[in-house]
Amino acid sequence: MLRERGTPLLVLDSGDMFIKNAAQMRQELPLLEVRSPLIVKSLNIIGYDAANVGWQDLLLPPGILTAAAANSSFPFLSANLRAAETGEAAFPPYQIKEFEGFKVGIFGLVSDKMPAGIHRGTTRHTVLDPLEAARRAVKELRESCQLVIALTSQGLE
Helix, strand or coil: CEEECCEEECCEECCCCCCCCHHHHHHHHHHHHHHHHHHHHHHHHHCCCEEECCHHHHCCCHHHHHHHHHHCCCCEECCCEEECCCCCECCCCEEEEEECCEEEEEEEEECCCCCCCCCCCCCCEEECCHHHHHHHHHHHHHCCCCEEEEEEECCCC
16 A cells, blocks of 8 residues: 555546547557556556446456456456346455555446447446445445545546
């Protein structure tokens, strides 16, 4: 954990760590298999505490996202993503960090509105209603945490 003048510092990411738009992925797909492990290694060195899974992350070929999550020293979070085949949580919904007895709950959400140019079936995930998922996560986290943080990839609306 990084510290600034003795104060705990959380390093968080709201999602879309590997590409910023679908056009970039189409152009750079051959490089993603090489670049994504380097990105994860860099984020591990930086000391990331948690990262949300965004829509652009879901567009990655499944093996790349799975390997990235497995090789990270921090959790990829999503309270509203389910594996399409099983209906099970695709990623942990939240994480709790403790700082000298002060608990911080961090949860992730991805938008249920697909970005322009993305078609159903492009991802192997089902996106649940983010508002309902947020209500569940906040309710659970407030039971034991003094602070709750939402990492969201919801868009400007």
